[in-house]
Amino acid sequence: MRPLIEVRGLRKDYRRGGAVLHAVDGIDLALMPGEAVGVIGESGAGKSTLARLITRLERPTSGGVFYQDTDVTSLSDRALRRFRREVQPVFQDPLTALNPRWVVRRLITEPLKIYGERDAERRVDEVLRDVGLGKDLMTRHPRDLSGGERQRVAIARALVLRPSMLVLDEPTASVDMATKRTLLALLNRLQSEHGLTCLYISHDIRTIEETCSRTIVMYRGRLAEEGPTTAILSSPSHVYTQILMSSIPRIDSAETRPGRLRARPFSRQHLPDTGCLFAHSCPRVQPECATDPPVVEVTPGHRAACVLADRASDQSR
Amino acid sequence: MPGLEIDGLRVSIGGRDVVRAVDLHIAPGSCAGLVGESGSGKSLLALASVGLLPRAARVTAGRIILGGDVTVTADLDRTAKVRGSGIAMIFQSPRTALNPLLRVGHQVGRVLRRNGQHADLTRRCAELLGAVGILEPGKVARLYPHELSGGMCQRVMIAMGIACEPQMLIADEPTTALDVTVQADILDLLDDIRSRTRMGMLLISHDMSVVAERCDSISVMWRGAIVEAGTSRTVIGSPRHPFTAELVRDVAHRPQPKDRPAQRSPAGPADGPPTEARG
Numbered sequence: 001m002r003p004l005i006e007v008r009g010l011r012k013d014y015r016r017g018g019a020v021l022h023a024v025d026g027i028d029l030a031l032m033p034g035e036a037v038g039v040i041g042e043s044g045a046g047k048s049t050l051a052r053l054i055t056r057l058e059r060p061t062s063g064g065v066f067y068q069d070t071d072v073t074s075l076s077d078r079a080l081r082r083f084r085r086e087v088q089p090v091f092q093d094p095l096t097a098l099n100p101r102w103v104v105r106r107l108i109t110e111p112l113k114i115y116g117e118r119d120a121e122r123r124v125d126e127v128l129r130d131v132g133l134g135k136d137l138m139t140r141h142p143r144d145l146s147g148g149e150r151q152r153v154a155i156a157r158a159l160v161l162r163p164s165m166l167v168l169d170e171p172t173a174s175v176d177m178a179t180k181r182t183l184l185a186l187l188n189r190l191q192s193e194h195g196l197t198c199l200y201i202s203h204d205i206r207t208i209e210e211t212c213s214r215t216i217v218m219y220r221g222r223l224a225e226e227g228p229t230t231a232i233l234s235s236p237s238h239v240y241t242q243i244l245m246s247s248i249p250r251i252d253s254a255e256t257r258p259g260r261l262r263a264r265p266f267s268r269q270h271l272p273d274t275g276c277l278f279a280h281s282c283p284r285v286q287p288e289c290a291t292d293p294p295v296v297e298v299t300p301g302h303r304a305a306c307v308l309a310d311r312a313s314d315q316s317r
Numbered sequence: 318m319p320g321l322e323i324d325g326l327r328v329s330i331g332g333r334d335v336v337r338a339v340d341l342h343i344a345p346g347s348c349a350g351l352v353g354e355s356g357s358g359k360s361l362l363a364l365a366s367v368g369l370l371p372r373a374a375r376v377t378a379g380r381i382i383l384g385g386d387v388t389v390t391a392d393l394d395r396t397a398k399v400r401g402s403g404i405a406m407i408f409q410s411p412r413t414a415l416n417p418l419l420r421v422g423h424q425v426g427r428v429l430r431r432n433g434q435h436a437d438l439t440r441r442c443a444e445l446l447g448a449v450g451i452l453e454p455g456k457v458a459r460l461y462p463h464e465l466s467g468g469m470c471q472r473v474m475i476a477m478g479i480a481c482e483p484q485m486l487i488a489d490e491p492t493t494a495l496d497v498t499v500q501a502d503i504l505d506l507l508d509d510i511r512s513r514t515r516m517g518m519l520l521i522s523h524d525m526s527v528v529a530e531r532c533d534s535i536s537v538m539w540r541g542a543i544v545e546a547g548t549s550r551t552v553i554g555s556p557r558h559p560f561t562a563e564l565v566r567d568v569a570h571r572p573q574p575k576d577r578p579a580q581r582s583p584a585g586p587a588d589g590p591p592t593e594a595r596g
Binding site: 042043176177178180181203205206243244246247248249250251260262263265266 | 354355450452467496497498499500501502504505523524525526527529530531553563564565567568569
């Protein structure tokens with residue numbers, strides 16, 4: 001099977017004053033049809049920029065995004081229109097992403113109008129039912145909805161054209177625990193019922209754990225680790241991922257847990273941009289970390305850009 | 318009884334009870350957790366304890382006792398006297414809680430001045446910023462909040478909170494807006510301060526795993542009332558109220574994370590029955 005979407009050597013630089021920020025710094029990634037992949041990492045890791053590049057809301061500085069083998073960075077307006085129909089974004093905060101002056105009906109009908117679809121009314125009814133929203137909400141404005149309802153409207157808007165892929169940027173960040181639970185159940189159901197390909201961007205590891213079979217860990221624009229979600233969670237190989245995983249609060253009693261692995265404090269003024277980007281803060285830094293780390297294949301499909309990745313897996317075996 | 322004692326507290330907004338007869342005791346040096354969903358009244362309970370309730374809300378019954386002295390009843394509010402040195406609070410979004418127009422050193426200094434400390438403020442501020450794990454505290458004191466990361470802003474808030482060595486610190490979702498690694502660092506810092514100073518702490522969160530990991534006892538708040546309370550071990554190990562059970566289930570450690578096939582034919586059948594949204 002060929003990937004539905006593929007990212008090759010993707011880079012995006014932002015210039016601020018005289019400084020250049022490498023927001024996305026050489027990412028390769030492929031999503032198979034029907035697959036759900038998660039991207040995790042702390043704020044500033046470049047996750048949202050990656051999402052904006054894949055949905056062609058931004059153009060990359062170099063590298064390409066290929067949808068069914070066509071580079072979307074150089075599409076004609078007409079082809080871009082076709083692409084936009086297939087790859088739909090869902091943003092973090094529906095309150096700012098949805099037009100505040102439109103009612104729910106108009107918000108969801110608009111994409112159908114843009115693409116000249118007939119029988120819009122029936123399709124809107126259908127998609128509302130699909131995301132579990134009642135018809136009584138049709139005449140409400142986004143501000144009159146609860147956080148969970150708003151995110152459902154955003155999902156319905158994205159689904160109404162029957163896309164093949166959703167790019168969800170922090171879909172559960174603006175809601176509380178109970179709402180998150182139901183949203184994740186909804187997203188899982190929609191994904192399997194419609195065979196959707198999904199890219200989840202989240203700093204919340206639980207969201208990724210519940211939805212994605214494969215996970216990518218980003219650190220300062222680069223790939224730190226990639227592999228099956230199970231492997232990333234239970235036997236992380238990059239020291240950064242290990243720190244990330246051991247920072248997740250757990251309800252099992254503190255006495256039975258090994259001590260937490262901690263990053264070393266560092267000053268933001270002196271961040272290196274060569275070699276391993278995590279080295280300044282890594283508790284297990286090695287002399288060879290001053291050069292770009294090799295990408296080590298720990299097990300098939302599980303790769304980590306860390307000189308210690310091999311040794312970590314040796315220990316766990 | 319020393320520490321903080323909340324005794325039958327009621328808070329109303331427009332005649333409607335939003336905090337209903339809440340009892341809570343936090344012993345000196347201990348950490349109590351308060352968990353609940355948004356809108357359950359956790360934050361109002363916290364704000365009542367430091368006398369910062371919004372104008373529309375008022376205490377209608379019960380009392381709050383800090384270190385043996387009554388500070389709040391329906392017709393009494395002595396919190397202004399104890400705020401800072403007796404009880405202090407840190408907030409969820411440090412960036413909005415800090416004044417954007419003032420250098421952070423100045424803001425820490427104001428807390429000290431308000432509590433009658435005027436000598437050697439610059440040195441004292443740098444000491445406090447150093448105590449909350451800020452590298453180059455002298456330099457950071459001269460920066461504005463927008464020049465700091467979220468985690469650094471929260472460290473500054475904590476420095477302000479502990480500036481006058483309060484007996485009790487109320488931390489209202491102190492790490493909700495932060496990355497998970499920064500969250501762990503901030504919670505470690507609060508643990509460390511608590512063990513050094515015998516300060517009591519009320520840690521408020523919507524995340525059961527955060528309080529389970531850090532607190533000696535847990536109270537669960539639901540629609541304005543405490544529906545379950547006990548040691549962390551009992552509340553987590555055998556929750557009695559269905560709402561508590563739900564909160565525990567949300568964060569329960571799964572032995573194996575959800576493992577699904579890496580590929581699925583788009584037209585193929587779904588794996589098993591679709592997951593239905595629960596209540």
